[in-house]
Amino acid sequence: MRRRLILALLLLTIAPHLHAQRESSAMSDAEVEQLRDSAYVANDRVLVFIKFLDERSQSIQTLTTGPRKPGREADIHDMLQQFTSIADELNDNLDEYGPAHRDMRKALPKLLSATERWATILKSPADNETYNVSRKLALESVRDLREAASQLIEDQRTWFVTHPPPKESKGEPLTIPR
Structure with missing residues:
Protein backbone atom coordinates (compact mmCIF):
# COMPACT_ATOMS: atom_id res chain seq x y z
CA MET A 1 0.00 0.00 0.00
CA ARG A 2 2.84 2.35 0.85
CA ARG A 3 4.55 1.70 -2.51
CA ARG A 4 1.35 2.52 -4.35
CA LEU A 5 1.00 5.77 -2.44
CA ILE A 6 4.60 6.73 -3.27
CA LEU A 7 4.08 5.81 -6.91
CA ALA A 8 0.88 7.87 -7.07
CA LEU A 9 2.63 10.89 -5.53
CA LEU A 10 5.51 10.51 -7.97
CA LEU A 11 3.13 10.39 -10.93
CA LEU A 12 1.29 13.46 -9.67
CA THR A 13 4.52 15.44 -9.49
CA ILE A 14 5.82 14.26 -12.89
CA ALA A 15 2.56 14.45 -14.89
CA PRO A 16 2.33 18.27 -15.09
CA HIS A 17 5.91 18.45 -16.39
CA LEU A 18 5.25 15.82 -19.05
CA HIS A 19 2.07 17.62 -20.11
CA ALA A 20 3.91 20.95 -20.28
CA GLN A 21 6.62 19.43 -22.48
CA ARG A 22 4.04 18.20 -24.97
CA GLU A 23 2.28 21.56 -25.16
CA SER A 24 5.53 23.46 -25.72
CA ASP A 29 2.41 15.55 -35.05
CA ALA A 30 0.45 15.84 -38.30
CA GLU A 31 2.25 19.08 -39.16
CA VAL A 32 5.63 17.52 -38.43
CA GLU A 33 4.67 14.67 -40.73
CA GLN A 34 3.75 17.14 -43.49
CA LEU A 35 7.18 18.70 -43.15
CA ARG A 36 8.83 15.31 -43.38
CA ASP A 37 6.85 14.53 -46.52
CA SER A 38 8.00 17.78 -48.14
CA ALA A 39 11.63 17.52 -47.03
CA TYR A 40 13.02 16.55 -50.43
CA VAL A 41 11.61 19.45 -52.43
CA ALA A 42 12.66 22.81 -50.98
CA ASN A 43 9.91 24.69 -52.81
CA ASP A 44 7.20 22.44 -51.33
CA ARG A 45 8.69 22.66 -47.86
CA VAL A 46 8.63 26.46 -47.92
CA LEU A 47 4.98 26.36 -49.01
CA VAL A 48 4.14 24.02 -46.11
CA PHE A 49 5.79 26.44 -43.67
CA ILE A 50 3.80 29.32 -45.20
CA LYS A 51 0.61 27.33 -44.66
CA PHE A 52 1.46 26.73 -40.98
CA LEU A 53 2.33 30.38 -40.40
CA ASP A 54 -0.89 31.46 -42.14
CA GLU A 55 -2.86 29.19 -39.79
CA ARG A 56 -1.15 30.66 -36.71
CA SER A 57 -1.64 34.23 -37.89
CA GLN A 58 -5.31 33.54 -38.61
CA SER A 59 -5.68 32.14 -35.08
CA ILE A 60 -4.12 35.31 -33.68
CA GLN A 61 -6.45 37.45 -35.78
CA THR A 62 -9.47 35.44 -34.65
CA LEU A 63 -8.45 35.81 -31.01
CA THR A 64 -8.03 39.57 -31.32
CA THR A 65 -11.14 40.31 -33.37
CA GLY A 66 -13.50 37.69 -31.97
CA PRO A 67 -15.53 37.87 -28.79
CA ARG A 68 -13.40 38.43 -25.70
CA LYS A 69 -12.95 35.21 -23.73
CA PRO A 70 -11.19 34.52 -20.43
CA GLY A 71 -7.51 33.75 -20.99
CA ARG A 72 -7.47 35.47 -24.37
CA GLU A 73 -4.17 37.26 -23.69
CA ALA A 74 -2.48 34.00 -22.68
CA ASP A 75 -3.81 32.33 -25.84
CA ILE A 76 -2.45 35.18 -27.98
CA HIS A 77 0.89 34.82 -26.20
CA ASP A 78 0.97 31.08 -26.93
CA MET A 79 0.05 31.58 -30.60
CA LEU A 80 2.74 34.24 -30.96
CA GLN A 81 5.31 31.86 -29.48
CA GLN A 82 4.23 29.10 -31.87
CA PHE A 83 4.40 31.53 -34.77
CA THR A 84 7.92 32.61 -33.80
CA SER A 85 9.11 29.05 -33.40
CA ILE A 86 7.79 28.01 -36.83
CA ALA A 87 9.13 31.19 -38.48
CA ASP A 88 12.58 30.57 -36.98
CA GLU A 89 12.49 26.99 -38.24
CA LEU A 90 11.63 28.23 -41.73
CA ASN A 91 14.46 30.75 -41.54
CA ASP A 92 16.87 27.95 -40.59
CA ASN A 93 15.68 25.99 -43.63
CA LEU A 94 16.22 29.00 -45.88
CA ASP A 95 19.73 29.40 -44.48
CA GLU A 96 20.41 25.79 -45.41
CA TYR A 97 18.74 25.80 -48.85
CA GLY A 98 20.21 29.09 -50.10
CA PRO A 99 23.91 28.16 -50.28
CA ALA A 100 22.96 24.73 -51.65
CA HIS A 101 21.10 26.47 -54.52
CA ARG A 102 17.91 24.52 -53.90
CA ASP A 103 15.25 25.81 -56.26
CA MET A 104 12.66 27.84 -54.36
CA ARG A 105 11.88 30.36 -57.08
CA LYS A 106 8.12 29.68 -57.03
CA ALA A 107 7.73 29.78 -53.24
CA LEU A 108 9.90 32.79 -52.39
CA PRO A 109 7.60 35.48 -53.89
CA LYS A 110 4.70 33.90 -51.98
CA LEU A 111 6.79 34.00 -48.80
CA LEU A 112 7.68 37.63 -49.40
CA SER A 113 4.05 38.68 -49.81
CA ALA A 114 3.03 36.56 -46.81
CA THR A 115 5.49 38.41 -44.57
CA GLU A 116 3.58 41.65 -45.20
CA ARG A 117 0.30 39.97 -44.31
CA TRP A 118 1.74 38.42 -41.15
CA ALA A 119 3.33 41.68 -39.96
CA THR A 120 -0.01 43.46 -40.28
CA ILE A 121 -1.83 40.75 -38.31
CA LEU A 122 0.86 40.59 -35.61
CA LYS A 123 0.68 44.35 -35.09
CA SER A 124 -3.12 44.38 -34.75
CA PRO A 125 -3.62 43.30 -31.09
CA ALA A 126 -3.65 46.16 -28.60
CA ASP A 127 -0.64 46.47 -26.31
CA ASN A 128 -0.71 44.04 -23.42
CA GLU A 129 2.13 43.12 -21.10
CA THR A 130 1.14 39.44 -21.36
CA TYR A 131 2.22 39.17 -24.99
CA ASN A 132 4.14 42.32 -25.97
CA VAL A 133 7.54 40.58 -25.75
CA SER A 134 6.26 37.57 -27.72
CA ARG A 135 4.83 39.90 -30.37
CA LYS A 136 8.15 41.74 -30.66
CA LEU A 137 9.98 38.43 -31.17
CA ALA A 138 7.41 37.30 -33.76
CA LEU A 139 7.77 40.58 -35.67
CA GLU A 140 11.56 40.22 -35.63
CA SER A 141 11.19 36.71 -37.06
CA VAL A 142 8.94 38.07 -39.82
CA ARG A 143 11.48 40.80 -40.57
CA ASP A 144 14.25 38.17 -40.77
CA LEU A 145 12.12 36.06 -43.13
CA ARG A 146 11.42 39.09 -45.33
CA GLU A 147 15.13 39.92 -45.55
CA ALA A 148 16.11 36.31 -46.24
CA ALA A 149 13.41 35.89 -48.92
CA SER A 150 14.39 39.15 -50.64
CA GLN A 151 18.05 38.17 -50.70
CA LEU A 152 17.30 34.62 -51.86
CA ILE A 153 15.08 35.84 -54.70
CA GLU A 154 18.02 37.84 -56.06
CA ASP A 155 20.54 35.05 -55.40
CA GLN A 156 18.37 32.45 -57.08
CA ARG A 157 17.62 34.68 -60.03
CA THR A 158 21.36 35.13 -60.70
CA TRP A 159 22.27 31.52 -59.99
CA PHE A 160 19.64 29.98 -62.25
CA VAL A 161 20.43 32.37 -65.11
CA THR A 162 24.02 31.13 -65.14
CA HIS A 163 23.18 27.55 -64.13
CA PRO A 164 19.83 26.65 -65.70
CA PRO A 165 18.27 23.44 -64.40
CA PRO A 166 17.98 20.58 -66.90
CA LYS A 167 14.80 20.58 -68.96
CA GLU A 168 12.29 17.89 -68.07
CA SER A 169 10.75 15.90 -70.87
CA LYS A 170 7.02 16.55 -71.02
CA GLY A 171 5.10 13.45 -71.91
CA GLU A 172 7.93 12.03 -73.98
CA PRO A 173 8.81 8.43 -73.27
CA LEU A 174 12.16 7.87 -71.65
CA THR A 175 14.52 6.19 -74.08
CA ILE A 176 17.18 4.00 -72.64
CA PRO A 177 20.21 3.37 -74.87
CA ARG A 178 20.97 -0.28 -75.51
Whole structure:
Protein backbone atom coordinates (compact mmCIF):
# COMPACT_ATOMS: atom_id res chain seq x y z
CA MET A 1 0.00 0.00 0.00
CA ARG A 2 2.84 2.35 0.85
CA ARG A 3 4.55 1.70 -2.51
CA ARG A 4 1.35 2.52 -4.35
CA LEU A 5 1.00 5.77 -2.44
CA ILE A 6 4.60 6.73 -3.27
CA LEU A 7 4.08 5.81 -6.91
CA ALA A 8 0.88 7.87 -7.07
CA LEU A 9 2.63 10.89 -5.53
CA LEU A 10 5.51 10.51 -7.97
CA LEU A 11 3.13 10.39 -10.93
CA LEU A 12 1.29 13.46 -9.67
CA THR A 13 4.52 15.44 -9.49
CA ILE A 14 5.82 14.26 -12.89
CA ALA A 15 2.56 14.45 -14.89
CA PRO A 16 2.33 18.27 -15.09
CA HIS A 17 5.91 18.45 -16.39
CA LEU A 18 5.25 15.82 -19.05
CA HIS A 19 2.07 17.62 -20.11
CA ALA A 20 3.91 20.95 -20.28
CA GLN A 21 6.62 19.43 -22.48
CA ARG A 22 4.04 18.20 -24.97
CA GLU A 23 2.28 21.56 -25.16
CA SER A 24 5.53 23.46 -25.72
CA SER A 25 5.81 22.05 -29.22
CA ALA A 26 4.83 24.61 -31.83
CA MET A 27 3.63 22.00 -34.32
CA SER A 28 1.31 19.04 -34.09
CA ASP A 29 2.41 15.55 -35.05
CA ALA A 30 0.45 15.84 -38.30
CA GLU A 31 2.25 19.08 -39.16
CA VAL A 32 5.63 17.52 -38.43
CA GLU A 33 4.67 14.67 -40.73
CA GLN A 34 3.75 17.14 -43.49
CA LEU A 35 7.18 18.70 -43.15
CA ARG A 36 8.83 15.31 -43.38
CA ASP A 37 6.85 14.53 -46.52
CA SER A 38 8.00 17.78 -48.14
CA ALA A 39 11.63 17.52 -47.03
CA TYR A 40 13.02 16.55 -50.43
CA VAL A 41 11.61 19.45 -52.43
CA ALA A 42 12.66 22.81 -50.98
CA ASN A 43 9.91 24.69 -52.81
CA ASP A 44 7.20 22.44 -51.33
CA ARG A 45 8.69 22.66 -47.86
CA VAL A 46 8.63 26.46 -47.92
CA LEU A 47 4.98 26.36 -49.01
CA VAL A 48 4.14 24.02 -46.11
CA PHE A 49 5.79 26.44 -43.67
CA ILE A 50 3.80 29.32 -45.20
CA LYS A 51 0.61 27.33 -44.66
CA PHE A 52 1.46 26.73 -40.98
CA LEU A 53 2.33 30.38 -40.40
CA ASP A 54 -0.89 31.46 -42.14
CA GLU A 55 -2.86 29.19 -39.79
CA ARG A 56 -1.15 30.66 -36.71
CA SER A 57 -1.64 34.23 -37.89
CA GLN A 58 -5.31 33.54 -38.61
CA SER A 59 -5.68 32.14 -35.08
CA ILE A 60 -4.12 35.31 -33.68
CA GLN A 61 -6.45 37.45 -35.78
CA THR A 62 -9.47 35.44 -34.65
CA LEU A 63 -8.45 35.81 -31.01
CA THR A 64 -8.03 39.57 -31.32
CA THR A 65 -11.14 40.31 -33.37
CA GLY A 66 -13.50 37.69 -31.97
CA PRO A 67 -15.53 37.87 -28.79
CA ARG A 68 -13.40 38.43 -25.70
CA LYS A 69 -12.95 35.21 -23.73
CA PRO A 70 -11.19 34.52 -20.43
CA GLY A 71 -7.51 33.75 -20.99
CA ARG A 72 -7.47 35.47 -24.37
CA GLU A 73 -4.17 37.26 -23.69
CA ALA A 74 -2.48 34.00 -22.68
CA ASP A 75 -3.81 32.33 -25.84
CA ILE A 76 -2.45 35.18 -27.98
CA HIS A 77 0.89 34.82 -26.20
CA ASP A 78 0.97 31.08 -26.93
CA MET A 79 0.05 31.58 -30.60
CA LEU A 80 2.74 34.24 -30.96
CA GLN A 81 5.31 31.86 -29.48
CA GLN A 82 4.23 29.10 -31.87
CA PHE A 83 4.40 31.53 -34.77
CA THR A 84 7.92 32.61 -33.80
CA SER A 85 9.11 29.05 -33.40
CA ILE A 86 7.79 28.01 -36.83
CA ALA A 87 9.13 31.19 -38.48
CA ASP A 88 12.58 30.57 -36.98
CA GLU A 89 12.49 26.99 -38.24
CA LEU A 90 11.63 28.23 -41.73
CA ASN A 91 14.46 30.75 -41.54
CA ASP A 92 16.87 27.95 -40.59
CA ASN A 93 15.68 25.99 -43.63
CA LEU A 94 16.22 29.00 -45.88
CA ASP A 95 19.73 29.40 -44.48
CA GLU A 96 20.41 25.79 -45.41
CA TYR A 97 18.74 25.80 -48.85
CA GLY A 98 20.21 29.09 -50.10
CA PRO A 99 23.91 28.16 -50.28
CA ALA A 100 22.96 24.73 -51.65
CA HIS A 101 21.10 26.47 -54.52
CA ARG A 102 17.91 24.52 -53.90
CA ASP A 103 15.25 25.81 -56.26
CA MET A 104 12.66 27.84 -54.36
CA ARG A 105 11.88 30.36 -57.08
CA LYS A 106 8.12 29.68 -57.03
CA ALA A 107 7.73 29.78 -53.24
CA LEU A 108 9.90 32.79 -52.39
CA PRO A 109 7.60 35.48 -53.89
CA LYS A 110 4.70 33.90 -51.98
CA LEU A 111 6.79 34.00 -48.80
CA LEU A 112 7.68 37.63 -49.40
CA SER A 113 4.05 38.68 -49.81
CA ALA A 114 3.03 36.56 -46.81
CA THR A 115 5.49 38.41 -44.57
CA GLU A 116 3.58 41.65 -45.20
CA ARG A 117 0.30 39.97 -44.31
CA TRP A 118 1.74 38.42 -41.15
CA ALA A 119 3.33 41.68 -39.96
CA THR A 120 -0.01 43.46 -40.28
CA ILE A 121 -1.83 40.75 -38.31
CA LEU A 122 0.86 40.59 -35.61
CA LYS A 123 0.68 44.35 -35.09
CA SER A 124 -3.12 44.38 -34.75
CA PRO A 125 -3.62 43.30 -31.09
CA ALA A 126 -3.65 46.16 -28.60
CA ASP A 127 -0.64 46.47 -26.31
CA ASN A 128 -0.71 44.04 -23.42
CA GLU A 129 2.13 43.12 -21.10
CA THR A 130 1.14 39.44 -21.36
CA TYR A 131 2.22 39.17 -24.99
CA ASN A 132 4.14 42.32 -25.97
CA VAL A 133 7.54 40.58 -25.75
CA SER A 134 6.26 37.57 -27.72
CA ARG A 135 4.83 39.90 -30.37
CA LYS A 136 8.15 41.74 -30.66
CA LEU A 137 9.98 38.43 -31.17
CA ALA A 138 7.41 37.30 -33.76
CA LEU A 139 7.77 40.58 -35.67
CA GLU A 140 11.56 40.22 -35.63
CA SER A 141 11.19 36.71 -37.06
CA VAL A 142 8.94 38.07 -39.82
CA ARG A 143 11.48 40.80 -40.57
CA ASP A 144 14.25 38.17 -40.77
CA LEU A 145 12.12 36.06 -43.13
CA ARG A 146 11.42 39.09 -45.33
CA GLU A 147 15.13 39.92 -45.55
CA ALA A 148 16.11 36.31 -46.24
CA ALA A 149 13.41 35.89 -48.92
CA SER A 150 14.39 39.15 -50.64
CA GLN A 151 18.05 38.17 -50.70
CA LEU A 152 17.30 34.62 -51.86
CA ILE A 153 15.08 35.84 -54.70
CA GLU A 154 18.02 37.84 -56.06
CA ASP A 155 20.54 35.05 -55.40
CA GLN A 156 18.37 32.45 -57.08
CA ARG A 157 17.62 34.68 -60.03
CA THR A 158 21.36 35.13 -60.70
CA TRP A 159 22.27 31.52 -59.99
CA PHE A 160 19.64 29.98 -62.25
CA VAL A 161 20.43 32.37 -65.11
CA THR A 162 24.02 31.13 -65.14
CA HIS A 163 23.18 27.55 -64.13
CA PRO A 164 19.83 26.65 -65.70
CA PRO A 165 18.27 23.44 -64.40
CA PRO A 166 17.98 20.58 -66.90
CA LYS A 167 14.80 20.58 -68.96
CA GLU A 168 12.29 17.89 -68.07
CA SER A 169 10.75 15.90 -70.87
CA LYS A 170 7.02 16.55 -71.02
CA GLY A 171 5.10 13.45 -71.91
CA GLU A 172 7.93 12.03 -73.98
CA PRO A 173 8.81 8.43 -73.27
CA LEU A 174 12.16 7.87 -71.65
CA THR A 175 14.52 6.19 -74.08
CA ILE A 176 17.18 4.00 -72.64
CA PRO A 177 20.21 3.37 -74.87
CA ARG A 178 20.97 -0.28 -75.51
